[in-house]
Amino acid sequence: METEVDDTRRGILRAALGCALLPLPGLAAATGSVNVAGCRVTRTGGYVLSLVDGASGVSRIDLELPGRGHGVLHHAGVGELLAFARRPGDFLVAADVSTGALKYLVQAARDRHYGGHGVFSGDGRWLFATENDFESGRGVIGVYDAEDCYRRVDEFDSGGTGPHELVRLPGQEVLAVANGGLRTHPDFPREILNVDSMRPNLAVLDAQNGRRLAVAEPPAALHQLSIRHLAASDDGRLCIGMQYQGPRDARPPLVAFSDGDSLEPVAPPPAVLDRMRNYCGSVAWLAAANRFAVSSPHEGLITLWSSESGFSGALDVRPDTSAICAEDGGRVLWAGGGEALQRVRHAGSVDMTSTSDGYFWDNHMIVM
Amino acid sequence: MKHAIRLAAAVIAAVFAVQAAAQSSTDGREVDLSAVNMAILEDFLLPAYARLEEAAPPLDDAAQAFCAAPDDAGLTSLKAAWHEFMDRWQVLQHVSLGPVSFEMRRYRIQLWPDKRGNVGKHLRRLLAAADPGDLEPSRFPRGSVAIQGLSALEHLLFEDDPAPAAFTGDGAFRCDVVRAISANLLSITGQIGVDWREGPGAHRTKFELASAGNAFYENEEALAEMLLRDLRMQLQLIGEYKLTRPLGDDARSARPRRAESWRSGRSLRNVRINLESIRDEWRAGFAPVIGERGLRDGVEAAFEDALAQVAGFERPLVNLIGDPDGRRRLVALNAAVAVLVEYFLDDVPADLDLAAGLVSLDGD
DSSP states (O other): OTTTHHHHHHHHHSEEEEEEEEOOSSSOOOOOSSSEEEEEEETTTTTEEEEEEEOOOEEEEEEOOOSSSEEEEHHHHGGGEEEOTTTTTTTTEEEEEEOOOOOEEEOOOTTTEEEEEEEOOOSSEEEEEEEEEETTTTTEEEEEETTTTTTTEEEEOOOOSSSEEEEEEESSSSSEEEEOOOOOOSSSSSOOOTTOOOEEEEEEETTTHHHHHEEEOGGGTTTTEEEEEEEEESSEEEEEEEOOOOOOTOOOOOEEEEEEEEOOEEEEOOHHHHHHHHOOOOEEGGGGGGGEEEEEGGGGGEEETTTTTTEEEEEEEETTTEEEEGGGGGGEEEEEEEEEEEEESSSSSSEEEEEEEEEEEEEEEEEE | HHHHHHHHHHHHHHHHHHHHHHOEEEETOOOHHHHHHHHIIIIIIIHHHHHHHHHHHHHHHHHHHHHHSSSHHHHHHHHHHHHHHHHHHHHHHOOOOOGGGGHOOOOOOOOOOOTTHHHHHOOOOOOHHGGGGGGOOOTGGOOOGGGHHHHHHHHHHTTTTTOOOGGGGGEEEEEHHHHHHHHHHHHHHHHHHHHHSSSOHHHHHHHHTTTOSSSSSSSSSHHHHHHHHHHHHHHHIIIIIIIIIOOSSGGGGGEEEEEEEETTOOHHHHHHHHHHHHHHHHHIGGGGEEEEEHHHHHHHHHHHHHHHHHHTOSSSSHHHTHHHHHHHHHHHHHHHHHHHIIIIIIIIIHTOOOOOTTTSOOOO
């Protein structure tokens, strides 16, 4: 009863039984231009994992998902593209990049739902996924063996409640986990069960054993500031994008920097903070500009942040743009919103837009 | 590195442009979103909640009367009162904002979808323990959400078509649960009404004053987007959960017990009420301000098509999904709903220059 298999899912299962790889005919390997990948919602309400040619907006892959997807991850070594179910979903999908075929469908462990994001160990062998033990409310990191069909081999505490995005610090087997503090349960999709008592944190964990190396919490007065998204610079600085679950007319800071031990919230001018609408959708590191980019989709705003000088600018993209990612060492920023894929290059404004009719970008994307 | 410096410099300049960005308008056409919100409040939400509130005392009375002396007539009346309340709840099932969102009320009134079978599980536990303390008005509303509302009441009244005798003797506790749920629904709907109407914190004032921003709505645009999103999500719920999941791929994989309200045989009646309700809210608020005449007509035609189809079913969904003709017509209905999803996901928000709210409204 706990793991009911949907009809759509059964269809997918037929194509991905066990460890067997069943290639579909068709898609040529992507070459030349830039491809971006992300989960999308179709015009009629379906859900897909997509790989899209950036310049033309033409799909190379649109793999049907058993439910709404969220974060995506590229396992370049073996040519796999992963998508995680959106909270509180219960699937993890790996697609074969060269064929577009479904390779693995992994069902969440009993009493666990996915948080929406994952990251690989430095050698690509282990996958770490944010999960929620929904009966106890304990956040966990599920550990999966990428060389064994993403078999779930272990789990450890995430160090908080409602882990959402996690990153691995460059060059280290260390995970930084955004424990959003929000308690959720699959019986009440999207309902937050502990808004009054939530306590988010940023936890730094040893990826090899789950040991907690450091934890940073926002000040008590800002306990309704959910720590959800983050990115690491090449030298391991962390930029955190938050969302505020408290009164809609409050204006807490929504971006913070961290060295792991503490959080340093930074605020933009009030007019910009107003337009961020208490919400950050995703964070990307732009190495070439030495800036982090943070999307705030309600009004289609991307803000830029320096760990030295704080807020350093903003640019307009179309409303409903959450998905952002960096290309070419951070010289180019891609942003997906609605049916539009927008490129920001050099000029600091959108210089090219391609559209995919009937496919709407969801929260996150990556460049491949 | 030169590129980097240019990007950084340009984005610093760009912030000055940001503050000048305009509010909602389409090709210079100003859409009065405050008027949209207020029309939905006055012409749709408040009357519908009033009707729901009015259906609660008759349900409670019918439960009291039946349990005082269980007989066929009493059970028939009680079932009718349950149906009446359910009719009025289905009108509001999609609403996620306002007082129904406080204290888990929405789920306490009806826990559905219930993919993990929690209603049955918690109800069995409650009945097995038969502890009157669980039903105390001070405890019952704080216990499991699954057994507090319409889904649990449907289990008790309709599953296996119980005779009045099932509620007497050893079954007397079942009737105590029926009464506790009915009283709970009376209490919840009463609180919702009070929260909308009364006092300086009355939620209706949050609508009226949305343009200035308040603890619930950042501005009138945010509120309009939330209202529109609820309509779109309900259309998606109808397609995904009320039709596709029970239908399955074929007659063999059909799963009638995934349908909503299959025990009471009213799955498609719910769908009809949902579609009528979405249409009514659309007509009250959004339709009058749509700029493109063809779009307004297209949405109206799509509602008409879907409603004509759902009106044509003369048997319950559970009896239709096994036979080829029934399946064909249900698949056609599902396709008609998908057309509406498409309008509310794409064309309607675009016409009003509102974000479809896919990624911006529910926190990830």
